Amino acid sequence: MTQTPAPATAQTQTMQLGTEAVGFVNKLRVSLARRTEGRGLALLTLVVLVTAFLEPSVFTSYQVTLGRVALIGLVALGLTAVILMGELDLSVASTLAVSGVVMASVPDIWLGILAALVTGLLIGALNAFFVVVVGVNSFIATLGMLFALRGLAFVLSDEKPVRLTDIDAGIAFGAPVLGPITPRVLLFILAFIALQIFLTRMRAGREFYAVGGNRQAAMDAGIPVRRRIFTGFMISGFVAALAGVINTLERTAADPTAGGTVLLASFAAAIIGGVVLNGGRGSVLGTLIGALSLGILQVGLTFSGVQVDIQDIFIGTILLLAVITDPTNLRAALAGVRASFRGREKAQAVV
Amino acid sequence: MAEKESLTEVIAIAEGATHDPGIEKKRFNFLVWVSERGIVVFTIVLILFAVIFVNGFASLPNITDVFYRAAPIGIVAVGMTFVVISANYLDLSVVAQVATAAVIFIGVSNEYGLLASFAVALLVAMLYGVVNGVAVGYFKANAVIVTLSTTFIGLGLLRWISGGSIFFGPEDGPIRLFGQVKIGPVPLSALVLLVITVILWWVLTRTNFGFTVRAYGSNKEATRLAGVNTGLVVIGAFVITALAAMVAGFVLAAFSNTAVSAMADGYDFRALAAIIIGGTSVFGGKGSVLRTLLGVIFVSVLTNILVLSGIGFGFQQMAIGALIVAAVSVDALARRAAKK
Numbered sequence: 001m002t003q004t005p006a007p008a009t010a011q012t013q014t015m016q017l018g019t020e021a022v023g024f025v026n027k028l029r030v031s032l033a034r035r036t037e038g039r040g041l042a043l044l045t046l047v048v049l050v051t052a053f054l055e056p057s058v059f060t061s062y063q064v065t066l067g068r069v070a071l072i073g074l075v076a077l078g079l080t081a082v083i084l085m086g087e088l089d090l091s092v093a094s095t096l097a098v099s100g101v102v103m104a105s106v107p108d109i110w111l112g113i114l115a116a117l118v119t120g121l122l123i124g125a126l127n128a129f130f131v132v133v134v135g136v137n138s139f140i141a142t143l144g145m146l147f148a149l150r151g152l153a154f155v156l157s158d159e160k161p162v163r164l165t166d167i168d169a170g171i172a173f174g175a176p177v178l179g180p181i182t183p184r185v186l187l188f189i190l191a192f193i194a195l196q197i198f199l200t201r202m203r204a205g206r207e208f209y210a211v212g213g214n215r216q217a218a219m220d221a222g223i224p225v226r227r228r229i230f231t232g233f234m235i236s237g238f239v240a241a242l243a244g245v246i247n248t249l250e251r252t253a254a255d256p257t258a259g260g261t262v263l264l265a266s267f268a269a270a271i272i273g274g275v276v277l278n279g280g281r282g283s284v285l286g287t288l289i290g291a292l293s294l295g296i297l298q299v300g301l302t303f304s305g306v307q308v309d310i311q312d313i314f315i316g317t318i319l320l321l322a323v324i325t326d327p328t329n330l331r332a333a334l335a336g337v338r339a340s341f342r343g344r345e346k347a348q349a350v351v
Numbered sequence: 352m353a354e355k356e357s358l359t360e361v362i363a364i365a366e367g368a369t370h371d372p373g374i375e376k377k378r379f380n381f382l383v384w385v386s387e388r389g390i391v392v393f394t395i396v397l398i399l400f401a402v403i404f405v406n407g408f409a410s411l412p413n414i415t416d417v418f419y420r421a422a423p424i425g426i427v428a429v430g431m432t433f434v435v436i437s438a439n440y441l442d443l444s445v446v447a448q449v450a451t452a453a454v455i456f457i458g459v460s461n462e463y464g465l466l467a468s469f470a471v472a473l474l475v476a477m478l479y480g481v482v483n484g485v486a487v488g489y490f491k492a493n494a495v496i497v498t499l500s501t502t503f504i505g506l507g508l509l510r511w512i513s514g515g516s517i518f519f520g521p522e523d524g525p526i527r528l529f530g531q532v533k534i535g536p537v538p539l540s541a542l543v544l545l546v547i548t549v550i551l552w553w554v555l556t557r558t559n560f561g562f563t564v565r566a567y568g569s570n571k572e573a574t575r576l577a578g579v580n581t582g583l584v585v586i587g588a589f590v591i592t593a594l595a596a597m598v599a600g601f602v603l604a605a606f607s608n609t610a611v612s613a614m615a616d617g618y619d620f621r622a623l624a625a626i627i628i629g630g631t632s633v634f635g636g637k638g639s640v641l642r643t644l645l646g647v648i649f650v651s652v653l654t655n656i657l658v659l660s661g662i663g664f665g666f667q668q669m670a671i672g673a674l675i676v677a678a679v680s681v682d683a684l685a686r687r688a689a690k691k
Contacts, residue, residue: 135683147620148672154665309510316503323492332491
């Protein structure tokens with residue numbers, strides 16, 4: 001695990017021989033260096049400042065904004081669990097679409113929601129099967145699933161949006177229940193808290209970090225790596241299905257093409273929030289910050305009358321920058337530049 | 352990006368540490384056979400099946416149609432083979448690249464002539480290749496995520512600049528003429544695919560660059576330590592993909608003499624399916640352009656059979672997605688079987 005507290009405590013102990021203040025500063029420095037949310041916070045600050053200045057209606061009509069944040073954030077939460085272990089689940093966008101269509105196809109609303117969630121779990125299990133049992137690289141396996149499930153969504157829906165039979169439920173779902181909070185935001189907050197507790201306070205969740213940090217070491221330490229990865233994909237599938245349910249209730253119809261932009265935005269949210277793609281580092285809080293900034297950005301752009309095309313450009317650029325400015329990737333780029341200059345001097349490089 | 356072995360391999364290493372396998376004779380393994388030789392048999396069987404059972408397959412107009420549709424996907428796929436062999440999964444942004452090139456070839460040549468459109472398309476293709484390549488090669492960022500973001504940026508820019516409108520070429524323009532030329536039942540675009548395949552086969556197997564691409568795919572760290580500028584190798588792989596996508600855009604534009612931003616949707620996974628079914632390994636280092644050509648024939652014939660049987664777009668997408676998952680599963684299992 002990368003976040004071993006041992007050297008930090010050793011340092012603070014030696015510091016405590018000095019003055020209290022130095023110890024505190026040092027502690028603060030260490031705990032800050034351990035955090036991964038820096039870039040997410042920077043983006044959030046920027047987005048909030050710009051939107052507050054140019055489009056303050058984003059904050060006055062916070063119901064819309066929070067709904068968007070909840071949708072992006074839910075998918076991003078599931079992704080966080082998978083990415084922490086160094087795997088990737090690209091199929092979330094199609095899982096969202098398929099579960100939405102499944103839900104709308106079932107006449108009874110509660111049975112529909114149940115069926116949708118079970119669908120999500122099944123898809124997660126299938127992804128995990130290919131990754132864990134067959135041994136396919138998760139990038140390619142879930143990419144194949146992304147295409148296959150999109151096709152399934154088209155087949156199930158007959159290639160057109162499926163109307164929800166019980167439209168009143170959808171409308172009731174958008175009404176505030178707890179102060180200004182609507183059920184979909186409440187669901188997101190609950191999922192956030194649950195995942196936060198799971199990943200930081202429970203043994204199985206803490207082991208996610210170990211699996212992502214060093215898989216071989218985790219295996220040697222007796223962590224059931226296969227089972228943890230299975231759990232991760234199940235979480236991701238379940239949460240994506242939940243997002244599909246929320247999306248369907250919000251629009252009172254299930255669109256088989258849903259989820260394209262959500263995929264991009266939720267990846268951007270997780271990665272800019274500091275979840276490292278190689279696994280082992282990152283936090284649910286960072287994902288929340290990332291989801292907040294992207295949700296506010298999207299709603300802000302929509303309110304300002306910016307076309308969907310330009311929104312795609314914005315979010316695509318943020319994702320590209322988020323991947324590139326990842327500390328490990330920046331370091332790799334610097335090392336690469338240095339090596340390429342050195343290489344030219346030493347041996348005439350082959351290419 | 353740190354090299355990460357697949358989970359099952361780590362497990363195999365952990366479990367295999369206790370007993371020594373010793374020297375064993377190379378036994379016949381069905382999965383290894385399927386992943387290495389299967390594509391030839393599957394393609395022949397599929398074509399035979401189509402000729403015998405599918406009504407309307409073995410007619411001259413239909414075969415010409417298969418060629419027409421296979422050519423652009425095939426050109427994309429043989430180009431993308433370089434990215435897959437260099438162990439960078441795939442280039443999702445070919446969807447944006449092909450559509451952008453097609454719109455440029457029709458839109459710009461309507462206004463400023465064919466030569467200008469070639470110049471612009473070449474510039475855009477180089478830009479795609481270099482941006483993807485720098486992000487993946489120098490920043491060591493994940494290729495799937497990088498090309499996913501460039502897809503959205505590229506398609507967004509294309510729809511924004513073109514206004515989402517459909518471009519029509521003139522009825523007697525050179526692009527239209529190119530699209531109509533046929534030699535027997537074989538359209539010119541299929542010959543372009545053949546020529547590009549031969550060129551890229553030569554690049555991959557006979558040049559220094561091709562050798563380093565394959566070396567990089569099988570062992571990144573060793574290639575770097577051998578003094579190869581690995582960043583440039585990755586950029587080269589992405590630039591070749593982008594150039595191939597540009598040619599595919601031209602062929603696609605010539606086929607219908609129209610261009611629209613959504614015209615290349617689905618090219619990413621069709622090309623990936625062709626590459627993987629052909630037997631090029633997603634683990635990198637293993638594969639060839641000729642295999643991809645066979646894969647293209649397989650995927651095109653399969654799609655044609657589905658279309659002739661009146662099966663909808665959703666089922667087609669499901670079938671090809673499932674095919675990708677099945678092919679990578681066979682590849683992964685065969686790799687493990689070969690290591691034992």
